[in-house]
Amino acid sequence: xNINIRQATEQDKDxxxxxxxxxxxxxxxxxxxxxxxxxxxxxxxxxVSNILDEGIEEQEMYIPNFxxxxxxxxNAAAVSAWxxxxxxxTSNIIKxxxxxxxxxxxxxxxxxxxxxxxxxxxxSREMGALQLECIYTAEKFRGMGLSGQLIxxxxxxxxxxxxxxxxxxxxxxxxxxSALMCYEKVGFAIVAExxxxxxxILKVLPCDTKILMERKLNE
Amino acid sequence: MQLNNVFRKCFKRQxxxxxxxxxxxxxxxxxxxxxxxxxxxxxxxxxIKFKLMEIMxxxxxxxxxxxxxxxxxx
Numbered sequence: 001x002n003i004n005i006r007q008a009t010e011q012d013k014d015x016x017x018x019x020x021x022x023x024x025x026x027x028x029x030x031x032x033x034x035x036x037x038x039x040x041x042x043x044x045x046x047x048v049s050n051i052l053d054e055g056i057e058e059q060e061m062y063i064p065n066f067x068x069x070x071x072x073x074x075n076a077a078a079v080s081a082w083x084x085x086x087x088x089x090t091s092n093i094i095k096x097x098x099x100x101x102x103x104x105x106x107x108x109x110x111x112x113x114x115x116x117x118x119x120x121x122x123x124s125r126e127m128g129a130l131q132l133e134c135i136y137t138a139e140k141f142r143g144m145g146l147s148g149q150l151i152x153x154x155x156x157x158x159x160x161x162x163x164x165x166x167x168x169x170x171x172x173x174x175x176x177x178s179a180l181m182c183y184e185k186v187g188f189a190i191v192a193e194x195x196x197x198x199x200x201i202l203k204v205l206p207c208d209t210k211i212l213m214e215r216k217l218n219e
Numbered sequence: 220m221q222l223n224n225v226f227r228k229c230f231k232r233q234x235x236x237x238x239x240x241x242x243x244x245x246x247x248x249x250x251x252x253x254x255x256x257x258x259x260x261x262x263x264x265x266x267i268k269f270k271l272m273e274i275m276x277x278x279x280x281x282x283x284x285x286x287x288x289x290x291x292x293x
Binding site for chain 2: 054056088089090092093094095096097098099100101105108109112115116118119122
């Protein structure tokens with residue numbers, strides 16, 4: 001079995017879209033974008049495709065930010081990574097800009113209440129920290145440690161490029177126990193959590209609590 | 220300034236007064252949610268549509284104002 005890790009290219013767009021959408025679902029039937037903005041599966045695909053086509057850096061939906069793991073020449077897993085706030089703008093604001101651009105006023109206004117709930121579980125990313133997102137392994141390749149290998153490779157590459165980066169962060173839903181165990185295996189620990197007390201959050205996310213995991217990179 | 224009215228409506232507060240130097244860090248509650256709504260409210264108020272790369276260059280209210288003026292005068 002030959003495993004190859006490489007940077008994603010435009011040719012990987014379909015696989016990257018699958019990674020983004022499946023990672024966003026966090027085990028639910030629909031993505032958080034679908035739940036918040038009342039978008040169909042096809043509309044979410046169109047939104048993600050449009051965002052990828054814009055090529056906006058410093059957030060997860062940028063193809064060159066992804067590393068892909070191939071197993072015997074087949075795309076098997078992907079992880080996106082970036083340094084938060086490299087240009088001074090947070091990834092949350094960058095994504096808000098893209099959503100404001102691609103979604104019409106009626107969709108945004110219809111989502112205000114749900115976005116308010118999402119704010120209750122929003123954990124701020126630390127400026128200058130390495131962010132890891134859209135961590136996805138295709139079902140038939142699970143259990144091979146591919147996500148961990150991709151995370152470690154991202155860390156190795158970013159540390160070589162950014163000598164000052166001393167921390168990596170992952171934000172996930174608390175009920176994602178398999179992901180949590182995977183990240184603990186590669187040195188991440190829970191450092192914070194945020195819970196939404198309003199049960200209505202469960203109509204938007206499959207869990208009411210998000211957790212922040214960190215790994216120090218200079219130890 | 221018309222933009223003050225847009226901010227006050229968006230943030231539901233009458234005490235907001237923005238200047239060209241004002242940025243998200245200066246206004247309580249200016250997060251990603253209100254940012255989306257604010258962009259939308261500005262577009263509606265001035266009957267304009269920003270390009271994505273224009274929005275990405277908004278570091279402060281002054282950047283927004285310059286872009287709005289350019290679009291309104293076109």
